[in-house]
Amino acid sequence: MKMKTLTMVSALAFALGSASAAYAADPLAIGFITTLSGPAGYLGQDIRDGFNLAVQMEGGKLGGVPVKVVVEDDGLKPGKGREIADKMLKDQHIKLFTGIVFSNVLGATVPDVLDAGAIYVSPNAAPSPFAGKSCNKNYYVVSWQNDSLHESAGVNANSLGYKSAFIMAPNYQAGKDALAGFKRTFKGKIVGEIYTRLDQTDFSAELAQVRAAKPDAFFQFEPGGLGIALLRQYQQAGLGKEVPMVVAAPSLDAVTLKAVGEAAVGVNVSAHWNSDFDNPANKAFMAAWTKAYNRPATYYSSQGYDAALAIAAALKQTGGKVDDTAAFRTAMLKADFHSVRGNFKFGNNQHPVQDWFALKVEKGGDGQLHLVTQKKILSNYGDSFAKDCKL
Amino acid sequence: MNMLVAEQFLNGIQFGISLFLMSAGLTLIFGIMGVINLAHGSLYMIGAYAAALVAAKTGSVLLALIAGLAGAGVAGLLLEVLVINRLYDRDHLDQVLATFALILIINETATILVGRQPLFVAMPPLFSGSVTLLPGLVYPVYRLVVIGVGLVVGAGLYFLINRTRVGMLVRAGATSREMVRALGVDIKALYTLVFGLGAVLAGLAGAMAGPVLSVQVGMGEQILILAFVVVVIGGVGSVRGAFYGALLAGLIDTLARAFLPGLLRHVMNGSNADALGSGLSSMGVYLLMAVVLLVKPRGLFVKS
Structure with missing residues (x-):
């Protein structure tokens, strides 16, 4: 009996010990x-x-x-x-x-x-x-901060010397924020502004208007598959050579680049990071x-x-x-x-204060498409909302 | 400005042609067999996937087109034999439920087989780029090709339906199914034939959409609803109605999208005009359908 209790106690102790060790x-x-x-x-x-x-x-x-x-x-x-x-x-x-x-x-x-x-x-x-x-x-x-992506695109358009822009995004919150962010920093004239349907896959009617407006640049925020379809149609309509495109990082990453292919050559991107x-x-x-x-x-x-x-x-x-x-x-x-x-x-609102860069899609010597960093366009840039944050 | 209007007209016609290829099959199937086939959009998707996969493998436009037509055609025949053929005598609710289930099954199968990432079809080099039609009117060659193919198919269907024996049976079937059966025509074979034809047309629309749009799961449902609207506008069972109805719907949708916000901007400020304009233009086609249902419920292009 005694022996048994002892065994139990030691077993318990062992279990406890190992539990705390595991902890x-x-x-x-x-x-x-x-x-x-x-x-x-x-x-x-x-x-x-x-x-x-x-x-x-x-x-x-x-x-x-x-x-x-x-x-x-x-x-x-x-x-x-x-x-x-x-x-x-x-x-x-x-x-x-x-x-x-x-x-x-x-x-x-x-x-x-x-x-x-x-x-x-x-x-x-x-x-x-x-x-x-x-x-x-x-x-x-x-x-x-979400808006700073598009603000950087506006700054990029300024630094590329564009005086007018046609802007387009889907008709939902992120689309409206994108256009607002671009307009906050772009100094030129907005010659056209279109909100597209979120389920839209054919942009021919919109692209005809871009061509007719003859802007210096075209800024768009069409996420995911929409953006890929738009880039291809843009090229097919022959607009790629006429009106340069300016976008923020989410509209053109390495995966979209692979899907879009040649149609992406020459697109201007602004981003905080690039692989090079x-x-x-x-x-x-x-x-x-x-x-x-x-x-x-x-x-x-x-x-x-x-x-x-x-x-x-x-x-x-x-x-x-x-x-x-x-x-x-x-x-x-x-x-x-x-x-x-x-x-x-x-920054004071615990969001990044960082540099933004202009990138461009170029065809490398290997025949592959790459995003190539051009120059720094913003230094120590925070965001437009930090001033409302009281921490 | 005039060139812009001309370009938007071409855009509208091109969109209408794609709608026509979809709704021609739909209206025949609905008109002749009395089946509401929601899975018609899935055939469009299958055609697009078959063409996209073959184009990626072989790089041949012709093989891709054949694959798109054959893929959708075979899938259509399988659907007809396995499922649809049991639905002819059921009521519309059963048909809607069964074909809706088919949409879910086909979409999920496509997801398992090819994944959720959209596929992109390279533009055939022959049709890439754009041409200057008139000074100031530049238009992508491929979209012109789509319009051309659509018109040829439209003419072919016109000949098939109005000048051949099969077409006569199809017309007779659309008017009175029972009478055709009573006259000893093998209605089952006719049904299968019509369903297969509709499937091939949907496959053609899907295969041609590949290089312009992205090929992805669920692409069929986007166009299916508009195709049904076209069937209602044009009149159930009338291919001629589907043709004019599709062009009308395509033009109204495109022109409203293109010009309504601009017109509204004369009377209100920019962002409100855009919001209202895009809202109204996405309703445009449905408003037309509502008016047609009020004024000519059997369809705009049906002789009463």
């Missing part, structure tokens, strides 16, 4: 909610793979802290994103989140995350409310990316990677603790990492 070695869980399915699935894949690449390069750690990335697919449904966040918060007690691709999913999901006292680090979407009045101490953005950036951090990233995945890196990949580096820098300083959000914030805001973009700081 100490438990990696820090990071909730990664992203869009992996549907036509836009490659965006989430690239962000995830960029993030995981940084974790792998450190041997399963970020800033010396072992981490476990818990990935879930939101399917581009805001309700689904919110459901996943609630599950991760309540059942898995996750305190640190990242990964969301689309602004509408972010808008539905992030308030719950922040209300629960957890931290969100955005590798992509950054709608204006969270950059201005509704900014939050536990909400960080590593990518850009000549800095050591980017070279290391590009080499590791190509080795690990053997497909072109998009700017989504670079943002996933940068988000992981930013988190790593903060974790290194807090020793892996995320419960003390004030200490995490102090550490995070130092942005003590080498971004693949080069210059990177956080």
Whole structure:
């Protein structure tokens, strides 16, 4: 009897001991909610793979802290994103989140995350409310503020010397924001403005108007498959030679480039990152990316990677603790990492202050199409909403 | 300005021709067999995919076109034999449910086989670029080819339906199915033939759409609704009606899209005019359908 009790006690003690040991070695869980399915699935894949690449390069750690990335697919449904966040918060007690691709999913999901006292680090979407009045101490953005993408396109059009522009976007919130962002910085005259249907696949009627208006440049924000169809029709109509196109990064990444082919030659793009950036951090990233995945890196990949580096820098300083959000914030805001973009700081609204560059689609010596960096067009550029943020 | 109007007219005609190829099959199937075939859009998609895949593999325009026609035709015959043929005597609700299920099944199968990423078909080099039709009127060659093919198919259908024995049976079937059956015509064979013809036309429309639009899952449903509108405007069972109805719908949709915001801008400010203009122009075709249903419910181009 006595012997039996003793055995039980020691077994219990052993169980307890091993449990606490397991607890100490438990990696820090990071909730990664992203869009992996549907036509836009490659965006989430690239962000995830960029993030995981940084974790792998450190041997399963970020800033010396072992981490476990818990990935879930939101399917581009805001309700689904919110459901996943609630599950991760309540059942898995996750305190640190990242990964969301689309602004509408972010808008539905992030308030719950922040209300629960957890931290969100955005590798992509950054709608204006969270950059201005509704900014939050536990909400960080590593990518850009949505509008600054299109503001940079306006600046690019100025620097290319265009005096007039025809602008076009689908008739929904992101489309309206895009045109507003472009108009905020473009100094020339807007000679035409069209809102298209979101399900539109044939743009012949619109392109005829562009031709008739004879603008210096054409700015468009038609996401995904729409943009690919538009670029091809633009070329087929012979407009490519007549009216140069100016777009922001989301309208032309490495994947769209591959789908569009020759029709994209000569398009002007403005972006915060490009695969040919000549800095050591980017070279290391590009080499590791190509080795690990053997497909072109998009700017989504670079943002996933940068988000992981930013988190790593903060974790290194807090020793892996995320419960003390004030200490995490102090550490995070130092942005003590080498971004693949080069210059990177956080502004007062915890969104990036960074440089923007003009890129152009050119045909390389290998016969392949490349986005080639031309010059810097904006230095230390934040966003238009930071002034409304009181933190 | 005049050249812009001319160009928009060509755009409208080109869109109308694509609609005609879709609605010709639809109106025959609906008019003769009394079947509401929602899966007609899927045949369009199958034609587009078959042509796109073969074009990517072989680079041959002719092979791609043949693949598009054959793919849609074979798929159409399979659908007719396996599913549609059991629906002739059922009521419209059963037909709508069954063919809607077919849309879901075909879309999901396409997703599994080729993925969700849209496919892009290279423009045949022969038809790439644009030509100057009149001074100031530059138009893509490919779209002219689409218009040409559509007109040839329209003429061919006219000949088939008005000058041949099969066409006579088709016309008779559209007027009175029971009478044709009573006269001892093998109505089953006629049904299969008409369904196959409709499928091939949808496949042709799909194959020709490839180089202009992107080939993706769900592309059929976008054009299907408009094709049904055309059938209503033109009159059920009338290929002639489908032809004029499609051109009318194509022109109204394109011209409204092109000029309504500009006209509205004379009376209100820019962004309101754009919002109202794009709203009204997307309604344009449906408004026309509503008026037709009020004034001539059997169709604009049907002799009453």
